[in-house]
Amino acid sequence: MKFEDKLKNTAKVMLASGKGLLAADESSNTIAKRFEAVGLENTEENRRTYRQFLLSAPGNEAFLSGVILFDETIRQKNDNGTPLADVLKQKGIIPGIKVDAGAKDLALHEGEKVTEGLDGLRERFSEYAKMGAGFAKWRAVITIERDTLPSSACYSANADGLARYAALAQEAGIVPVVEPEVLLDGDHSIERCYEVTAKTLDTLFAALKNQDVMIEGVVLKSSMVLPGKDCKDRATVQTVAEQTLKCLKEHVPANLAGVVFLSGGQTEEEATAHLDAMNKLGGAPWPLTFSYSRAIQNPVLKLWAAGEKEKALAAYLHRCQANSLAAHGKWSENFEANHLY
Numbered sequence: 001m002k003f004e005d006k007l008k009n010t011a012k013v014m015l016a017s018g019k020g021l022l023a024a025d026e027s028s029n030t031i032a033k034r035f036e037a038v039g040l041e042n043t044e045e046n047r048r049t050y051r052q053f054l055l056s057a058p059g060n061e062a063f064l065s066g067v068i069l070f071d072e073t074i075r076q077k078n079d080n081g082t083p084l085a086d087v088l089k090q091k092g093i094i095p096g097i098k099v100d101a102g103a104k105d106l107a108l109h110e111g112e113k114v115t116e117g118l119d120g121l122r123e124r125f126s127e128y129a130k131m132g133a134g135f136a137k138w139r140a141v142i143t144i145e146r147d148t149l150p151s152s153a154c155y156s157a158n159a160d161g162l163a164r165y166a167a168l169a170q171e172a173g174i175v176p177v178v179e180p181e182v183l184l185d186g187d188h189s190i191e192r193c194y195e196v197t198a199k200t201l202d203t204l205f206a207a208l209k210n211q212d213v214m215i216e217g218v219v220l221k222s223s224m225v226l227p228g229k230d231c232k233d234r235a236t237v238q239t240v241a242e243q244t245l246k247c248l249k250e251h252v253p254a255n256l257a258g259v260v261f262l263s264g265g266q267t268e269e270e271a272t273a274h275l276d277a278m279n280k281l282g283g284a285p286w287p288l289t290f291s292y293s294r295a296i297q298n299p300v301l302k303l304w305a306a307g308e309k310e311k312a313l314a315a316y317l318h319r320c321q322a323n324s325l326a327a328h329g330k331w332s333e334n335f336e337a338n339h340l341y
């Protein structure tokens with residue numbers, strides 16, 4: 001198959017109607033925090049068994065087209081000795097891999113970050129492709145500080161990193177998920193978030209074009225347009241959906257393969273309601289779906305850590321189904337009344 005067709009086909013499967021991605025790619029530091037919060041010891045075996053549970057849960061394949069894995073996980077096996085990536089493939093779920101090395105302090109720019117991980121990335125991509133990864137993820141973070149941040153250095157350094165990563169991914173036949181996350185931290189208004197998201201997207205798509213990345217074989221993982229978490233003026237679900245959709249339509253090329261959202265600290269129900277409202281509005285040129293970590297896993301991990309394995313499974317499938325309905329614009333609050341956990 002031609003290289004371009006392979007990328008387009010993988011992206012199409014990732015964005016299949018009513019399906020989305022599970023982000024299970026928490027780095028060593030992040031998973032340590034999540035486990036600590038529920039009183040779980042952060043051992044390699046606990047990480048393996050918890051993630052084995054997420055990946056092999058019967059029925060998750062109805063709602064998930066892909067799962068983003070951390071390097072440690074793609075090298076692990078289930079209890080029967082099957083590589084965890086193969087466990088996903090056997091269910092028709094595409095294994096994805098987080099390849100960035102994290103956000104580090106941006107030199108000369110206090111309070112800002114740039115994502116590292118380009119060194120040796122070509123070789124790592126060829127290894128991940130052999131292990132079965134169909135797509136990859138690279139996350140950049142953009143911090144808003146009222147009127148002062150982000151700096152133009154932050155926009156451009158992060159966009160360049162994302163574009164160089166995306167080019168290397170496509171070269172290896174792997175679909176790049178480009179994730180420029182505009183952080184929720186701070187007391188900025190929704191209007192300020194709109195402005196920063198717009199500029200982030202403009203800078204990113206210009207950088208991708210510069211590197212000759214094939215846009216039809218790229219998935220954008222976006223934050224939503226929201227007021228900062230300490231902003232007194234809260235926004236309705238409808239406003240968040242309208243502003244996010246407007247911003248994306250104006251600043252994302254129509255030939256992009258699709259958009260998946262991160263939850264970024266929203267509650268489970270907020271993340272679902274926002275996605276649902278966007279799909280109810282409709283009119284986007286690309287599929288809009290989910291790529292949540294916390295908004296799916298938070299209730300699940302808590303129950304799993306407490307030894308409530310059946311309830312953890314029910315909670316997991318419930319959140320996956322809620323987000324699948326939202327990807328169709330067919331979720332309602334009534335669905336949440338039917339909790340089985």
Ligand code: 13P
Nearest residue numbers: 023262263264292293294
């Ligand atoms: P959250 O949904 O918890 O924001 O995580 C998504 C993710 O992959 C961040 O990189």
